[in-house]
Structures are given as structure tokens and as C-alpha cells.
Amino acid sequence: MIDRPTFWLVVVVLGGGTYLIRLSFLGLLGNRPLPLWLVRALRYTAVAVLPALVAPAILWPPATEDAPDPVRLGAIAVTVLAGVLTRNMIAAIGAGGAAFYLLPMVLAAT
Amino acid sequence: MPKPISQTRKAFFKGAAHALSFFVVIVPFAMLFGVLSAEAGLGPWETQIFFVAVFAGASQLAALQLMQDQAPVLVILATGLAVNLRMMMSSVALTPHLGAAPLGIRATIAYFPVDQRFALSLAEFDKNRSQSVAEKVAYFFGTVTPITAVWNVSTAVGAHLGRAVPDSWGLDFAMPITFVGMTAAMLTTLPHAVAMAVSVAVTLALWAMPYGTGLLVGAAAGMAAGAITEAWRARA
Numbered sequence: 001m002i003d004r005p006t007f008w009l010v011v012v013v014l015g016g017g018t019y020l021i022r023l024s025f026l027g028l029l030g031n032r033p034l035p036l037w038l039v040r041a042l043r044y045t046a047v048a049v050l051p052a053l054v055a056p057a058i059l060w061p062p063a064t065e066d067a068p069d070p071v072r073l074g075a076i077a078v079t080v081l082a083g084v085l086t087r088n089m090i091a092a093i094g095a096g097g098a099a100f101y102l103l104p105m106v107l108a109a110t
Numbered sequence: 111m112p113k114p115i116s117q118t119r120k121a122f123f124k125g126a127a128h129a130l131s132f133f134v135v136i137v138p139f140a141m142l143f144g145v146l147s148a149e150a151g152l153g154p155w156e157t158q159i160f161f162v163a164v165f166a167g168a169s170q171l172a173a174l175q176l177m178q179d180q181a182p183v184l185v186i187l188a189t190g191l192a193v194n195l196r197m198m199m200s201s202v203a204l205t206p207h208l209g210a211a212p213l214g215i216r217a218t219i220a221y222f223p224v225d226q227r228f229a230l231s232l233a234e235f236d237k238n239r240s241q242s243v244a245e246k247v248a249y250f251f252g253t254v255t256p257i258t259a260v261w262n263v264s265t266a267v268g269a270h271l272g273r274a275v276p277d278s279w280g281l282d283f284a285m286p287i288t289f290v291g292m293t294a295a296m297l298t299t300l301p302h303a304v305a306m307a308v309s310v311a312v313t314l315a316l317w318a319m320p321y322g323t324g325l326l327v328g329a330a331a332g333m334a335a336g337a338i339t340e341a342w343r344a345r346a
Contacts, residue, residue: 001151002177007160009183010173014190015163021194023220025201030209034202040337044305045195046168048332051293051306052313052325053172053189054286059314063282072283079287083294090134092291100283 070107075100118248121241125252133260139167140261142284144268145275146171150178157269161262166223168292169193171285176322185322192329200224208250210243219247222254300343305336 025032034042058076060066079096086092140161147157164170169190176186201220208219241249275281297303309332316324 003180006177006183006186007152007156010177010186010190011160011163013187014169014173015165017187017191018164018166018169018194018197019220021191021197022201022222022224023217024198025205026208027213027216027220030205034198037337039199040340041333042196042199043340044302044333044336045192045329047293047296047302047306048309048329048336049172049189049193049325050168050289052309052328052332053175054289055310055314056317057282058286058290061283063280072286075283075287076290079290080294083291084297087295087298089292089295090138092294093138093288096287096291097284100280100287 071100071103074103117242118244121245121248122252125249125254126256127252129253129256132257136257136261137264139288140264141268141271142288143167143170143174144265144270145272145281146174146268146285148269148272149275149281150174152269154266154269158262158266161265164190165221165258165261166194166197168289171288175285179322181322182320185326188326189322189329192326197223207246208243211247215247219250222250222258299340301336301339304339305332308332308335 025034058072059068061069061072063069064072075096078099079092082095083089083092143161144157147160148154152160160170164173172193173186173190176189181189201224204219204224208216211219293306297306309328311328312331313325313328316327318324319327
């Protein structure tokens with residue numbers, strides 16, 4: 001269950017902070033180049049945060065009481081493969097989702 | 111010679127037409143957020159306010175998961191904002207095109223999410239024909255108007271469907287697949303792959319650290335590793 005005071009604090013601060021990030025250059029800092037080190041760090045924020053956020057749930061899924069699950073690991077492998085090959089987020093998620101539902105049937109048949 | 115007003119109207123509808131290609135991504139993504147919010151116990155209105163306040167799908171999902179895991183509030187905020195830091199690059203990319211617009215307009219533009227692809231399309235416009243700032247602003251609002259509408263409606267639909275989705279669908283795994291799919295599609299260079307690998311490895315190694323803080327250390331290490339790899343390759 002989500003704690004309500006925490007929730008509302010997150011809504012306000014995450015919303016305001018995200019707005020300020022978007023406003024940063026367009027509204028306040030204007031037409032000046034970013035320092036190179038900052039551009040370099042920003043480029044890798046998403047690829048650093050997103051997979052790390054879900055890595056534990058992939059290896060030790062709460063739904064299987066933290067036991068590694070071949071179906072989930074297989075579905076993630078398919079997602080990565082499809083994403084790297086197609087460079088298309090929707091194709092990757094679609095392939096991973098399909099694998100998640102089809103793999104149990106394949107495993108049951110063998 | 112056409113009047114300027116019809117030029118801006120044309121730019122608005124051109125933007126709206128270009129927005130259609132984004133629906134494929136937005137509809138499932140926004141619905142997923144709505145469904146997962148409902149599963150987490152948020153009411154439809156709470157979900158909608160959350161969405162309207164933040165308007166950045168990946169960070170909303172990240173914050174949602176961490177709130178469910180009872181992570182400390184500072185960890186939730188730091189993680190959510192870290193996911194959105196990349197938007198600073200879009201802000202930089204928009205400035206040459208829209209920086210001359212009045213402050214009120216720019217302050218409004220800053221509310222809407224802009225992905226890299228969109229910033230590129232503005233640049234593309236410049237190549238064909240030099241547009242006035244008013245036309246670019248019209249194009250921008252033409253793009254975000256249908257996107258915002260569809261995003262809101264899809265979130266609301268998801269929030270209402272939410273609790274009707276049975277556990278057997280395994281929706282607990284929708285977020286891992288979504289984030290991994292987003293990341294995999296972004297792995298276009300070696301530094302990106304290094305950033306991801308280091309971040310995941312450090313986060314897993316630090317999993318015993320007080321909840322969520324290992325993730326922040328891991329993400330920072332991943333960002334640094336990506337930046338260092340890029341700098342190293344630029345020198346080589």
C-alpha cells in the first residue's frame with residue numbers, strides 16, 4: 001500500500017523538479033552550450049537508471065517468492081535481443097511480452 | 111502572399127499530423143501506468159493528478175514501483191528525477207528554435223514532454239525552409255495537443271481497468287519488460303552498453319544496502335562509466 005503523504009510529496013516534488021529540468025535551458029539558461037562532461041553524463045542517465053531499477057525483480061521476482069524463474073529470464077533475454085536488433089522500443093516490448101506468455105507453453109510441451 | 115495566421119495554422123496541423131506516429135508508443139505506455147497505479151492502490155483521480163503533475167511516463171513508473179516498495183522518499187525523488195535528467199538535452203535542443211518566443215510561451219512549452227526525435231524534427235524543418243518562431247511554436251503546440259489528449263485518456267482508461275486485471279496475467283512483469291525494452295532500443299553504442307552493464311552490476315552487488323540506495327550508487331556509477339568510455343573513445 002502506498003503511503004499517502006509520501007505520494008503527495010512525490011507528486012509535487014517530482015512534478016516540479018521535472019518541470020524545472022524541462023524549463024532549464026529553454027526558459028532560464030538560454031542559448032549556451034552545455035559543458036562536455038555534462039552532455040556525456042546526461043546521455044547515459046536513462047540506460048543507467050532504468051535497467052538497474054528492475055534488475056532485482058528480474059533475477060528474484062516477488063511473484064515467484066524471489067526464486068529465479070526461467071520464463072521471466074527468457075522473456076527478458078528476448079526483449080534485449082529484439083531491442084538491440086530492431087532499435088525499436090515497441091518491437092522489443094512486444095517481443096518480450098509475447099515470450100512471457102508463450103514460453104510457459106513451450107516449457108510445458110517439452 | 112498568404113497571411114501569417116494561416117501559416118501558423120498550417121504549422122499547427124502539420125504538428126498534429128506528425129503526432130499520430132507517437133500514439134503507438136503512448137497508448138500502451140499510458141495505459142500500463144494507469145493499470146499499475148490502480149494495482150498499487152491509487153484511485154483514478156490520484157493516478158490522473160500524478161500523471162498531470164509529472165507528465166513523464168518512465169519516471170512515473172519508477173516512482174510508482176519505489177513507493178510500493180516503501181523506499182525512503184528521498185530515494186524515490188532522486189531516482190525519478192534522475193530518470194528525467196536526460197530531458198535537459200531536449201531543452202537544449204529546443205532553445206535555438208523556440209528560445210526567441212516570449213517567456214510565457216516558453217514556460218508553457220516546458221510543461222510538455224519532448225523526446226529527442228521531436229527535437230530532431232524541428233531541426234529537420236530548418237533544413238527545408240527557414241520558419242518563423244511563431245510557426246515553430248504553432249507546430250509545437252500542434253504536436254503536443256493530440257499527444258496530451260491521448261495520453262490523458264489512455265491513463266484514465268488504464269486506471270479504471272486496473273483492478274479488473276487478474277494476477278494470472280503476470281502484470282508484475284510488465285514494468286521490467288518495458289524498462290528493459292526501452293533500454294535495449296537505446297543500446298546503440300559501446301558507451302551505452304557499458305553504462306548499462308556497470309549500473310546493473312553495481313546495483314545488484316549493493317542490493318543489501320538500505321533499500322534503494324544501492325540503485326542510486328549503481329546509476330551514478332553507470333553514468334560515469336558511460337561518460338568515461340565515451341571520452342576514452344574520443345581520444346583513441
